[in-house]
Amino acid sequence: MGAEEHRKQAEDQGSVALAIVTVSDTRTPETDGSGKLIRELAEADGHSVAGYRIVKDEPGEVAQALEDFAAGPAQAILFNGGTGISRRDRTYDVISRALEKELSGFGEIFRMLSYQEVGAAAMLSRATAGIYRGKVVISMPGSTNAVRLAMDKLVLPEIRHLVWELVR
Numbered sequence: 001m002g003a004e005e006h007r008k009q010a011e012d013q014g015s016v017a018l019a020i021v022t023v024s025d026t027r028t029p030e031t032d033g034s035g036k037l038i039r040e041l042a043e044a045d046g047h048s049v050a051g052y053r054i055v056k057d058e059p060g061e062v063a064q065a066l067e068d069f070a071a072g073p074a075q076a077i078l079f080n081g082g083t084g085i086s087r088r089d090r091t092y093d094v095i096s097r098a099l100e101k102e103l104s105g106f107g108e109i110f111r112m113l114s115y116q117e118v119g120a121a122a123m124l125s126r127a128t129a130g131i132y133r134g135k136v137v138i139s140m141p142g143s144t145n146a147v148r149l150a151m152d153k154l155v156l157p158e159i160r161h162l163v164w165e166l167v168r
Contacts, residue, residue, distance in 0.1 A: 003161075010164035018042050018159075019051040019074035021065045023081035023091045024142060027054055034080045034147045041151045042078075047159070050074040057082045062094040070133040075163045077135055078155065081142030083126045092126035095139045099130030103162075106138065106154060113153055114146065136162045 020042075022035040029035075032054060039049050050073045055061035062082065069077045082091030096102070106129035114122035127150065129138040136159070140150040 006164065007161050009168075010160040013160060013164055013167075015047045016159050016163050017048050017050040017073050017075050019069035019072070019077045020049060020053075021062075021069070021077065021079045022054045022142065023057050023062055023079060024054060025056050025088065027081075029054065033144050034142050037144055037147050038078055038080060038151060041148070041156060045156050057088045057090055059090050059094050062091055063098070066095065066098055066132065066137070070135050075135060075166075076159055077132075077137045079137070079139040080147055083128075083139055083141045085124050085126070089126070091139055092128055095130075095137060096126075096128055098132050099128075099137065100133070101131040103129040103131070109154060110140065110150055113149055117145070117149065131166065134166055136166065 020035050020038050022032050035052065035054065039052070042049065051069055053065050055065050066077065079091055079095065082089045107127045110127040111122045111125055114125060125141055125146070127140050129136070131137065138150070138155060140146055
């Protein structure tokens, strides 16, 4: 069975329950444009939001959000923020250590698509994805442009398929 047949079967499973985690030292629910964009795009595509949280870019807070949402009803956990190379960017470090299976293609394709928009600066992104405790985990940069790119080109076209692969 090919990818198209898998996608068709995945579509038949319906919506995906998502958790959204914004990693930022400064954002609040009122100023979290990227978290809001993820929610809007996901809901417009027929998915539900099972949880939402803003955490500081502290390893313990990122890890706790991952643990909490992995133990809940969300089938996929979408992180945004903390994927760069600055001293405070720690999301990748926490997520990459926790993943049981890495989906390296997500980061590779994201950086390729990002390169088309921002040039060589795309190499600074440590966007990643994988599987943790039976959940799809995706970690993307926190800028709204990066979130839109990831959601439109990668996450939404494949999220049902990714979750279906885990439960079939």
